[in-house]
Amino acid sequence: MKIVVCVKQVPDTNDVKIDPKTGTLIRDGVPSIINPDDKNAIEEALVLKKEKGAVVTVLCMGPPQADFALREALGMGADEAILLSDRAFAGADTWATSYALSMAIKKVGDYDLIFCGRQAIDGDTAQVGPELAEIMDIPQVTYVRKIVSIDNKTAVVERAMEDGYEVIEVKMPAVLTAVKELNVPRYPTASGIVDAFDVKEVKLWTAADIQADPERLGLKGSYTQVKRTFAPPVKGAGKMLEGSVKEKALSLVQELKVKHVW
Amino acid sequence: MNFALTAKQEMLQNLYREFADNEVAPLAAEIDETGEFPSETVRKMAELGILGLPFPKEYGGAGADTLSYAMAVEELSRVCASTGVIVSAHVSLGANPIYQFGTPEQKEKYLIPLCKGEKLGAFGLTEPNAGTDASNQQTIAVLNGDNYILNGSKIFITNGGKADTYIVMAATDPSKGLKGISAFIVEANIPGFTCGPKENKMGIRASSTTELIFQDCLVPKENLLGREGEGFKIAMQTLDGGRIGIAAQALGIAQGALEESIKYSKERQQFKKPIGAFQAIQWMIADMATEVEAARLLVYRAAWLKDNKKPFGQASAMAKLYAAEVAMKTTTKAVQVHGGYGYMKDYKVERFMRDAKITEIYEGTSEVQRMVIASTVLK
Numbered sequence: 100m101k102i103v104v105c106v107k108q109v110p111d112t113n114d115v116k117i118d119p120k121t122g123t124l125i126r127d128g129v130p131s132i133i134n135p136d137d138k139n140a141i142e143e144a145l146v147l148k149k150e151k152g153a154v155v156t157v158l159c160m161g162p163p164q165a166d167f168a169l170r171e172a173l174g175m176g177a178d179e180a181i182l183l184s185d186r187a188f189a190g191a192d193t194w195a196t197s198y199a200l201s202m203a204i205k206k207v208g209d210y211d212l213i214f215c216g217r218q219a220i221d222g223d224t225a226q227v228g229p230e231l232a233e234i235m236d237i238p239q240v241t242y243v244r245k246i247v248s249i250d251n252k253t254a255v256v257e258r259a260m261e262d263g264y265e266v267i268e269v270k271m272p273a274v275l276t277a278v279k280e281l282n283v284p285r286y287p288t289a290s291g292i293v294d295a296f297d298v299k300e301v302k303l304w305t306a307a308d309i310q311a312d313p314e315r316l317g318l319k320g321s322y323t324q325v326k327r328t329f330a331p332p333v334k335g336a337g338k339m340l341e342g343s344v345k346e347k348a349l350s351l352v353q354e355l356k357v358k359h360v361w
Numbered sequence: 362m363n364f365a366l367t368a369k370q371e372m373l374q375n376l377y378r379e380f381a382d383n384e385v386a387p388l389a390a391e392i393d394e395t396g397e398f399p400s401e402t403v404r405k406m407a408e409l410g411i412l413g414l415p416f417p418k419e420y421g422g423a424g425a426d427t428l429s430y431a432m433a434v435e436e437l438s439r440v441c442a443s444t445g446v447i448v449s450a451h452v453s454l455g456a457n458p459i460y461q462f463g464t465p466e467q468k469e470k471y472l473i474p475l476c477k478g479e480k481l482g483a484f485g486l487t488e489p490n491a492g493t494d495a496s497n498q499q500t501i502a503v504l505n506g507d508n509y510i511l512n513g514s515k516i517f518i519t520n521g522g523k524a525d526t527y528i529v530m531a532a533t534d535p536s537k538g539l540k541g542i543s544a545f546i547v548e549a550n551i552p553g554f555t556c557g558p559k560e561n562k563m564g565i566r567a568s569s570t571t572e573l574i575f576q577d578c579l580v581p582k583e584n585l586l587g588r589e590g591e592g593f594k595i596a597m598q599t600l601d602g603g604r605i606g607i608a609a610q611a612l613g614i615a616q617g618a619l620e621e622s623i624k625y626s627k628e629r630q631q632f633k634k635p636i637g638a639f640q641a642i643q644w645m646i647a648d649m650a651t652e653v654e655a656a657r658l659l660v661y662r663a664a665w666l667k668d669n670k671k672p673f674g675q676a677s678a679m680a681k682l683y684a685a686e687v688a689m690k691t692t693t694k695a696v697q698v699h700g701g702y703g704y705m706k707d708y709k710v711e712r713f714m715r716d717a718k719i720t721e722i723y724e725g726t727s728e729v730q731r732m733v734i735a736s737t738v739l740k
């Protein structure tokens with residue numbers, strides 16, 4: 100079994116502040132981490148490595164610094180790492196990102212399972228997993244909270260819902276996106292970290308290496324563009340009205356008049 | 362000159378921090394109170410390779426450098442100095458002499474399980490009448506056929522009662538003084554060897570400190586470490602390295618006290634202001650921050666010298682002396698910043714101040730460090 104885990108390096112939003120003028124993240128001095136949901140995806144792949152002898156490849160599209168995130172995944176026990184990095188990828192929206200990832204996965208070849216996180220904590224769209232599955236034309240299950248059973252042909256998984264879960268059988272190869280309920284990610288080990296730097300390697304692939312269509316990459320390949328980023332206005336505190344229905348209706352009308360909504 | 366950590370060192374540091382904050386810190390206050398040895402934490406550290414950090418992979422170690430090891434002790438001690446010294450005594454005093462002086466057979470049998478953390482290590486040099494004057498060994502080892510027969514006792518031994526493998530010094534030829542001392546690898550379960558009850562200490566209360574008692578204890582001949590008469594040299598070289606571990610422990614305690622003080626001085630309001638707005642508090646924090654950073658540079662440099670195969674005895678003595686004194690000063694100031702609350706066990710700085718004191722005493726008192734430094738400076 101061969102598993103590809105898509106890993107995004109993100110700023111640790113616990114430490115992040117928003118620039119009040121531009122509305123963008125202040126990234127200076129903020130540590131970069133593996134996107135938390137992706138750690139769950141890596142963990143599950145490593146469990147399958149132990150149970151089924153799966154080979155785990157981690158894949159990241161990002162700037163050269165993303166090497167660090169991939170080495171951490173290697174330190175946790177992943178077998179191979181690929182960094183997709185090229186100027187041509189710059190400015191990619193989720194669709195162009197997914198296209199590039201799909202071409203890289205095709206080059207990896209022979210995959211049985213593609214694992215993504217549910218959502219990245221910076222972009223927050225939760226689109227890459229599903230788009231990847233569409234582009235590659237394979238089935239997908241999002242919000243996976245448990246793998247019930249899995250072999251080379253099918254997987255049975257639980258998909259988290261707001262009020263419960265669905266049990267879904269899916270044909271392999273498929274894209275699964277992981278939620279944090281799936282597992283508790285392990286720490287990398289000290290010797291794993293040493294090996295990640297001294298023994299294992301992070302392969303660097305460019306746009307040419309994955310034979311991607313330049314028109315479909317980066318800004319050119321993006322259907323969406325960021326118009327403006329801003330922090331949503333803070334909601335005021337709600338007010339509870341007391342009394343009988345009639346009294347509450349009256350005070351509601353009163354309040355609305357005061358606020359000139361009526 | 363390059364002060365930056367490598368990416369590998371940085372990732373290891375992240376690991377120690379995360380592990381310390383998530384797994385070690387939540388237990389620290391409780392095990393300080395109860396004095397319970399954190400066996401579960403030791404097991405977790407073994408899994409992560411922390412107990413074999415600076416040893417090569419061929420011996421089951423992680424293959425990291427001395428600096429990465431020192432940072433581990435620092436980060437652990439930042440939240441729990443007991444956990445820090447368990448690692449330092451195991452790695453620097455238990456495993457390292459076997460790595461440095463052991464035969465291939467001894468390494469196979471003892472070093473590998475120590476590195477993997479399947480076994481815990483300890484080191485017994487101090488005796489009731491051989492403290493600072495460690496050469497005054499009264500534990501005697503007499504060769505008899507295939508065994509040495511050990512008689513005598515050791516006192517204040519870290520990891521005592523919990524360790525499986527002890528490095529023990531004993532006089533094989535008392536007439537020869539320093540040159541009559543030898544080092545032995547002693548397994549915990551051999552007949553004639555027992556550990557005393559756990560000492561009730563001021564600080565590092567969750568680390569187990571006990572007496573070691575030898576009564577006609579038979580140690581196989583092949584467990585002699587190095588040659589007969591080399592024991593004192595082995596002990597002194599072991600302590601040179603061990604000082605980096607204890608210096609790192611002191612540094613970690615000081616860092617922890619600094620962090621708590623910064624946090625508290627922003628939170629605590631008096632005269633309608635956070636106390637950090639008062640210059641008196643600011644100056645304490647500024648001094649603490651500066652001294653902690655100076656200690657860090659000394660500790661990291663000593664580790665760097667060792668990693669680069671340069672003489673590091675003087676540097677490790679300086680690092681240990683300075684970091685220990687900074688730990689004591691910083692934790693005392695941290696309690697001051699916390700006022701009456703800092704005197705209460707509900708606040709970490711109370712524990713930090715008790716824990717800091719030991720770093721000025723063990724692996725050579727501060728007086729001994731000054732003697733070592735003076736002897737190299739004045740030579």
Ligand SMILES: Cc1cc2nc3c(=O)[nH]c(=O)nc-3n(C[C@H](O)[C@H](O)[C@H](O)COP(=O)(O)OP(=O)(O)OC[C@H]3O[C@@H](n4cnc5c(N)ncnc54)[C@H](O)[C@@H]3O)c2cc1C
Nearest residue numbers: 105160190192193196215216218219222223224225226227
């Ligand atoms: C340097 C840089 C420049 C950018 N420039 C632009 C821009 O100009 N315009 C614009 O619209 N957007 C831009 N983006 C945002 C980018 O399009 C999105 O971050 C990306 O498509 C992922 O979307 P998301 O963060 O919402 O992830 P989600 O869709 O929420 O992520 C879900 C999962 O998909 C996988 N995944 C997502 N991204 C990656 C990746 N890069 N590598 C591997 N796996 C991944 C992970 O498993 C992740 O958990 C830029 C991002 C970067 C890092």
Ligand SMILES: Cc1cc2nc3c(=O)[nH]c(=O)nc-3n(C[C@H](O)[C@H](O)[C@H](O)COP(=O)(O)OP(=O)(O)OC[C@H]3O[C@@H](n4cnc5c(N)ncnc54)[C@H](O)[C@@H]3O)c2cc1C
Nearest residue numbers: 484485486487492493517518519570722723724725726728
């Ligand atoms: C918690 C704890 C854990 C320990 N763990 C270990 C361990 O794992 N293994 C081990 O072998 N030992 C261990 N020790 C022992 C420790 O190393 C000794 O306590 C230390 O070396 C001091 O020896 P002493 O207690 O006999 O003090 P003494 O030697 O009696 O010293 C008393 C005072 O006199 C000073 N002094 C002594 N001689 C001189 C001199 N020539 N010039 C100036 N001042 C001098 C000392 O600095 C000190 O201030 C531990 C001790 C403690 C408390």
